[in-house]
Amino acid sequence: MAVSPLIVHPTSALQGARAVSSPLKNAASAQTSSNGTPLAVQVVPNAAAAAAQSTSLDLAEQLNDEEKRKYVKGKKLGEGTYANVYLGFLRNDPSHLVAIKKIKIQKEYTEGMAPDAVREIKHLQELSHPNIITMHSVFSSKDQNLNLVLEYLPLGDLEMLIHDTEHIRYGAADIKAWMGMLTRAVWFCHENFVLHRDIKPNNLLIAADGEVKLADFGLARSFSDPYRPMTSNVITRWYRPPELLFGAQHYSGAVDVWSVGLVLAELVIRTPYIAGNSEIHQIQLICQAVGTPTEDNWPGVTKLPEYTVDKEVIPLRGKDHYMALFGTLGVEGVDLLMKTLSLDPKKRITARDMLKHDWWHKDPRPTRKQDLPKKSGGQGKVGADLKRRPGIIEEDRGSKVARKLDFGPAK
Amino acid sequence: MSRKPVTNGSTVVRLPTGPTTALPSDICPVCKRVRYLNTDMEFLINPECYHPMCSNCVSNIFKSGPAQCPYATCTKTLRQRGFRSAFFGDLAVEREVDIRRRVAAAYNMVEDDFETLRDYNNYLQDVEDLTFDLISGAEDERRAAEQKLLHREQEFRDEIERNKRRGREAELSRQKRDAADAEAARQRRLEEQREEARARAEEATINAEVMEALARGEPGSAAEIQARIVAQNRARVAAISGAHFTSLLDTGVPSGTSNTLSIRGLKTKKISEEEEDLSKPYDPFAGLGPALEPSRYKLHESYPNPWLDAARTHDDHRVPGYSISEYVTRAMFDAFAGLGVNIADEKKDVARGPGTLVAAEAAATNRVSERINVDDVFG
Numbered sequence: 001m002a003v004s005p006l007i008v009h010p011t012s013a014l015q016g017a018r019a020v021s022s023p024l025k026n027a028a029s030a031q032t033s034s035n036g037t038p039l040a041v042q043v044v045p046n047a048a049a050a051a052a053q054s055t056s057l058d059l060a061e062q063l064n065d066e067e068k069r070k071y072v073k074g075k076k077l078g079e080g081t082y083a084n085v086y087l088g089f090l091r092n093d094p095s096h097l098v099a100i101k102k103i104k105i106q107k108e109y110t111e112g113m114a115p116d117a118v119r120e121i122k123h124l125q126e127l128s129h130p131n132i133i134t135m136h137s138v139f140s141s142k143d144q145n146l147n148l149v150l151e152y153l154p155l156g157d158l159e160m161l162i163h164d165t166e167h168i169r170y171g172a173a174d175i176k177a178w179m180g181m182l183t184r185a186v187w188f189c190h191e192n193f194v195l196h197r198d199i200k201p202n203n204l205l206i207a208a209d210g211e212v213k214l215a216d217f218g219l220a221r222s223f224s225d226p227y228r229p230m231t232s233n234v235i236t237r238w239y240r241p242p243e244l245l246f247g248a249q250h251y252s253g254a255v256d257v258w259s260v261g262l263v264l265a266e267l268v269i270r271t272p273y274i275a276g277n278s279e280i281h282q283i284q285l286i287c288q289a290v291g292t293p294t295e296d297n298w299p300g301v302t303k304l305p306e307y308t309v310d311k312e313v314i315p316l317r318g319k320d321h322y323m324a325l326f327g328t329l330g331v332e333g334v335d336l337l338m339k340t341l342s343l344d345p346k347k348r349i350t351a352r353d354m355l356k357h358d359w360w361h362k363d364p365r366p367t368r369k370q371d372l373p374k375k376s377g378g379q380g381k382v383g384a385d386l387k388r389r390p391g392i393i394e395e396d397r398g399s400k401v402a403r404k405l406d407f408g409p410a411k
Numbered sequence: 412m413s414r415k416p417v418t419n420g421s422t423v424v425r426l427p428t429g430p431t432t433a434l435p436s437d438i439c440p441v442c443k444r445v446r447y448l449n450t451d452m453e454f455l456i457n458p459e460c461y462h463p464m465c466s467n468c469v470s471n472i473f474k475s476g477p478a479q480c481p482y483a484t485c486t487k488t489l490r491q492r493g494f495r496s497a498f499f500g501d502l503a504v505e506r507e508v509d510i511r512r513r514v515a516a517a518y519n520m521v522e523d524d525f526e527t528l529r530d531y532n533n534y535l536q537d538v539e540d541l542t543f544d545l546i547s548g549a550e551d552e553r554r555a556a557e558q559k560l561l562h563r564e565q566e567f568r569d570e571i572e573r574n575k576r577r578g579r580e581a582e583l584s585r586q587k588r589d590a591a592d593a594e595a596a597r598q599r600r601l602e603e604q605r606e607e608a609r610a611r612a613e614e615a616t617i618n619a620e621v622m623e624a625l626a627r628g629e630p631g632s633a634a635e636i637q638a639r640i641v642a643q644n645r646a647r648v649a650a651i652s653g654a655h656f657t658s659l660l661d662t663g664v665p666s667g668t669s670n671t672l673s674i675r676g677l678k679t680k681k682i683s684e685e686e687e688d689l690s691k692p693y694d695p696f697a698g699l700g701p702a703l704e705p706s707r708y709k710l711h712e713s714y715p716n717p718w719l720d721a722a723r724t725h726d727d728h729r730v731p732g733y734s735i736s737e738y739v740t741r742a743m744f745d746a747f748a749g750l751g752v753n754i755a756d757e758k759k760d761v762a763r764g765p766g767t768l769v770a771a772e773a774a775a776t777n778r779v780s781e782r783i784n785v786d787d788v789f790g
Contacts, residue, residue, distance in 0.1 A: 248727070300726045
């Protein structure tokens with residue numbers, strides 16, 4: 001699988017295509033246009049390239065050096081088990097700040113590169129959207145350490161704003177603006193056939209102008225072909241939809257939509273809406289919050305591999321239940337929330353239909369991004385966000401969560 | 412307490428009863444203390460009822476918590492916190508100012524909010540009517556006005572807040588503009604002064620030249636010599652002084668005056684960024700909606716394909732929501748992805764050194780398969 005003959009220079013091919021195909025291509029294009037090659041040679045040491053290796057290796061090193069010299073690495077913003085994050089800037093324009101994410105060599109993956117890094121690079125270099133973090137470049141430093149040059153987002157993440165109940169106040173218009181940006185990001189991913197699979201407030205970083213940017217593509221993958229299983233052990237547990245908790249291996253963009261719905265709920269009540277201690281507990285809480293998945297509301301659910309619910313069946317929650325909790329969203333907002341939290345993924349709203357919903361056009365109008373509440377001094381936090389391992393709840397329970405990504409079926 | 416509280420549901424109060432509403436100057440109406448014996452006596456009022464009393468009474472009566480107003484007919488419960496010294500000697504004026512302040516805070520729209528001047532004037536008239544009712548209307552008028560005001564304060568809180576903010580911003584930008592204007596004027600004056608000084612100096616040198624020429628005894632009369640030198644130098648002086656300095660070098664023809672009035676300080680009508688943003692309807696797709704629709708092919712509802720039948724019907728695909736239409740959309744995108752990419756155009760755009768030539772060519776030859784490569788190696 002890893003040496004598929006199809007893959008010759010995937011990164012450079014995508015890079016080149018991106019330069020013409022994306023209408024949103026920004027000033028970064030000049031830098032990114034040439035950065036694919038060194039990576040391609042590292043990623044794909046395949047037989048076809050082997051013949052020309054003696055010359056292309058030198059060229060690769062040369063290009064890599066060239067790319068590396070474009071940036072100056074500054075102070076460390078944060079250190080984690082997965083990556084270190086440094087503040088950096090362009091050598092010929094010191095006012096242009098970037099965040100340099102240096103992937104650490106991991107014990108599990110001493111040969112080749114960590115899959116998180118590969119996923120992240122692969123998808124970030126394809127996606128160019130105002131609400132998705134921009135990757136300017138990739139280069140390797142000494143010891144084959146991988147460095148991702150990312151957009152510098154100084155204002156922290158959405159989780160900080162949500163949980164800082166003492167200092168930050170926001171209203172329905174602000175929630176709508178944030179949700180608009182998040183939904184656009186997810187819609188754009190799905191429109192480009194990418195599943196993010198780790199949407200949660202602390203992966204939503206805030207740019208200096210207030211724009212929310214979806215980050216951390218360490219668990220992302222492109223849509224699967226039929227009959228090709230995907231792992232169900234993705235998405236941080238609190239934001240994981242029931243089909244993944246039940247062990248489904250063939251799923252769609254609906255998994256991201258469920259996470260988006262829970263982010264919306266969290267924005268309103270300012271605490272995670274469904275926060276289970278374990279997978280079983282998470283299912284129990286979903287039953288309580290939304291209703292027990294049964295053959296009636298989700299035909300076929302009992303046949304899913306890990307279908308386990310309590311004997312006591314809780315009927316689906318009605319609109320009044322949601323109105324009591326999330327009334328500040330208004331009738332349309334609650335309607336949208338209910339559609340994202342549909343148990344049956346087939347009935348769940350798609351990201352595109354979310355954007356077509358009436359809620360966006362009802363009062364209050366979404367706040368302009370410049371006027372959104374923000375918090376200063378998030379410099380340390382941006383480091384913390386980028387260095388985190390994907391798919392893991394931090395906080396106190398972080399130590400208990402096993403990092404288990406099931407790569408078995410793909411081999 | 413023997414007095415029965417009369418609730419009238421209104422928070423705007425009657426004036427203190429009695430012939431005058433003036434603040435007492437010498438004798439406290441409550442404890443009858445005299446200023447003669449207490450030189451630092453100070454009279455306080457509470458905007459609940461505007462009954463004046465000395466600060467001593469206030470601390471004696473209200474220190475231990477809310478209590479009823481000590482005036483014989485007044486039934487208001489007052490707190491020490493509410494007391495303050497009156498700004499106006501006449502308490503009727505004090506009250507009127509308080510009410511006007513409150514009304515103005517609630518009805519804080521500006522002329523720009525209205526379509527026509529007439530609308531704005533009507534609005535001002537209505538607000539003034541309401542204010543008048545509050546200040547000196549009869550009991551029922553006042554109550555109705557109070558209801559209106561309360562309704563406005565509660566229902567339109569957002570709007571009021573917004574207007575307030577806008578007012579502050581306008582004030583700030585006005586200050587900034589004034590400062591910039593003043594600075595510009597100062598610079599202009601300085602510049603004129605400098606030019607004038609230079610022109611004067613120039614003229615002095617010309618005069619010296621004339622004197623010198625006369626002293627040398629050049630041919631021609633003195634007037635001719637002067638005329639000649641002045642003519643030589645006129646252009647030089649004119650260039651320096653512009654129109655600000657009328658020099659003796661000027662000819663009789665008034666050339667420097669312009670026939671248009673210079674009008675300064677005209678209001679520039681500029682739509683602010685915020686208003687421009689708000690004037691457009693919110694687009695949830697942020698302008699990208701149509702751009703991502705397939706333009707080279709039409710996506711059908713379904714495509715018959717026996718290979719997909721099992722995925723359509725099997726529970727392991729169907730139940731967790733695996734979407735065949737997502738797959739079909741992607742397959743169609745893949746099939747058409749290479750079309751419409753003009754390599755020649757792209758080559759023109761991309762400026763690249765010899766190093767990247769190889770990469771670009773590799774990219775160009777592989778372009779058609781770009782989406783096929785996307786399959787996750789690790790997934």
